[in-house]
Amino acid sequence: MTWEFWLTSIVVTATPGTGALFTVAAGIARGARAGVVAAVGCTLGIVPHMVLALSGAAALMATSPVAFGIVKWLGVAYLLYLGWGTWRQSSVLSMPDDAHEGHAPPTVLRTIGSAVLVNLLNPKLTVFFFVFLPMFVASDEPGAFLHMAVLGAVFMAITLAIFAVYGLGAAWLRGYVLGKPVVMRWLNRGFAASFVALAVVLAFTHQ
Template identity: 90%
Template sequence: MVLALAGVAALMATSPVALGIVKWLGVAYLLYLGWGTWRQSSVLSMPNDAHGDQAPPTAVRTISSAVLVNLLNPKLTVFFFVFLPMFVAPDEPGAFLHMAALGAVFMAITLAIFAVYGLGAAWLRGYVLGKPIVMRWLNRGFAASFVTLAVVVAFTRQ
């Protein structure tokens, strides 16, 4: 996967036409997302909130989905293969254990931060979903963010 990304990055760096095509496709997609979000009636509704015919996801399904998303996250791959090894000398005795300890510390800190995010989101959920005016302004804020990003991308040179 990393090699494929490197190949795409090399293509984008050497071909202004390919970069331009991807850039304008990105601008169009961001504008599409902005328009769709502006017209949307709710941002955070769950499938069972609107129809009542679907059961909420189980804790096992939610956790397994979160683990899968994090395993497929390219930022983690870059962190563990590029950034973290800079703190371990490859010729030191126990380099593997040192890397494993650093990785465990990273995962513990990440777990603590995500737990705080989750608790905060659970606390805010009732307030946000229960207020249509809050949902409308959230939609508008997200739509404005997409359009702003599209404008930034459109006016960015290479």
């Protein structure tokens, strides 16, 4: 396991994207526990992409416009759904305020499910695993499958650690904005707009 793998994994994971945005939004909206739960969910959302890469099915995603397009448009639809729900204060990322005090906070399973879908419906992750993992494993080396599985697990551990830091950092920031309805409202709208913007970017993404 080379330093290049660690550096690449950290850079890719730390770069802001849909998973990072979801985790930060959860931490600000509901606190440290929700931020960590979101980090766990986003990490679990990587598992299907890793399985596809290990099975060779990721090659189909990388070369098939139809398969890529189906996952892409499902991802676009879900990001728009998250943006709409966040704007209307009806998603797992809804921020508590005086107008919504009677609403029960989202369950752990609902938060994890939403986080999993954020990464599951990101076709760029499948293509990334198809291109990324083979760079560090020679296909003809003994135990290549196991080696790729270990690298994938390490990538997931790095993702969990970095996203947990994002979630906890957001929860810390929450302490400064909680009780300020105007600030919370604009943060909520900012997250909603960000999800819509990411949906637009994904819509124009090509293989």
